[in-house]
Amino acid sequence: MIKKLWLLAAIVILAFIANCSLEGKKLTPPVAKIVSKADTLFGDIRVDNYSWLRDKADSSVINFIKAENSYTQEKTAHLKGLEDKLYNEMVGRIKETDTTAAQQINGYFYYSRTLKGQQYPVYCRKKGSQTSPEEIMLDLNAMKQEYINWGGLKVSPDQRYLAYSIDTSGSEQFTIRIKDLQSGTILPDLIGPAGSDVEWGNDNSTLFYETLDETLRPYQLYRHILGATADSLLYQENDAAYYLGISKTKSKKYIIMDLGSNTTNELWYLDADKPDGKFQIVMPRTHEVQYYLDHHGDKFYIMTNENAKNYKIMDVETSNPARANWK
Incomplete structure (x- = not known):
């Protein structure tokens, strides 16, 4: 019995020593310095001791983040085996080599595919039929970036250009590039x-x-002309509760600017055939009223919660879509 107790004690001591080896000096967590900054808002003074961390280009910020990363890696190093096990289990449930269903647009079949061992999708198209030779429009893996967050990918109406937005820093701020799909070159527009x-x-x-x-x-909407060095500011949303978004109707006839909060929104439209024109408002924002529209023929079809908790569908002539004309 005594031998068993000594054996148990030895195991506990060894485990304690092993744990101590993980809790050495290198595992002291980094401590952010305090740099007080006071702001006055609505008559109240607010002090932020860590606002200096907002400057992503500051070497002290970069070094602090690196120290945090190193601390995390060392602190969790003993979990590497479990990490690998969980990763392999999750990957084992994913079809790594896969292809999305093709979408036919103006004589082309567009799709994306993923390959085993590659982190990002490959965007492709085929002309005429799905048995035609594949054309790779954008291979994110070929960019050789440590990190890529891709946003919008839009092909021009004549199917010649691909506009795409990517973030390679993790800042959630994107760079938009344009690729000539005929020549395969990236245009100088940045x-x-x-x-x-x-x-x-x-x-x-x-x-x-x-x-x-x-x-x-x-919060701002800009217009860019290929080859131009300066862009035009079309709209700025100054209410911090509202987010600006842009989209196109399914008919591709109109470009829609959506200004929305959690409970309210406002739509503007522009004839996509006249991109140098001015956006026109559909209905000014009304508290807790949301509405969305699409286009077909000579009408806008509108879904709104105005006096309809579960929403309702209305329509209006595109020639005069003011609220008074909705039916």
Whole structure:
């Protein structure tokens, strides 16, 4: 019995020593320095001791993040075996080599595929039929970046250009590039920092995109002409509760700017055939009223919760979509 107790004690001591080896000097957590900054908002003084961490280009911020990463890696090093086991179990449930269903657009079949061992998808298309030779539009793996967050990928109406937005830093601020799918070259146009959304005008040379404020809220809408060095600011949303978004109707006839909060929104529209025109408002924002629209023929079809908790469908002529004309 005594031998068993000694054996148990030895095991406990060895486990304690092993644990201590993991808790050495290197495992002392980094401590962020305090740099007080006072701001006055609505008459109240607010002090932020860590606002200096917002400056991503500051070497002290970069070094602190590296120290945090090193601490985390060393602190969890003993879990590496479990980490690998969980990873392999999860990957084993995923079909790593796979292809999405193709979407037919203007004579092309568009799809993406993933390959085992590669982290990012490959975006492809085939002309005419799904048995035609594959054309790789964008292979994110070929970019050789440690990190990629891809946002919007939009092909121009004539199917020649691919506009895409990517973030390679993790900042959630995107750079928009344009690829000539005929020649395979990347155009010199460099747009950013920007939001992830991008839409084409129907002239195949005009792009609409968002920019972000310091809180990463999409709040400005810009227009870019291929080859131009300066872009035009079309709208700025100053209410911090509202986020700006852009999209295109399924008919591809109209570009929609959506200004939305959690409970309220406001839509503006632009004829995509006239991308140099001005956006027109559909209905001004009304407290706790949300509405969304799409287009077909000579009408906008609107889904709204105005006096309808579970929403209702209405329509209106595109020639005069003011609220008074909804039916």
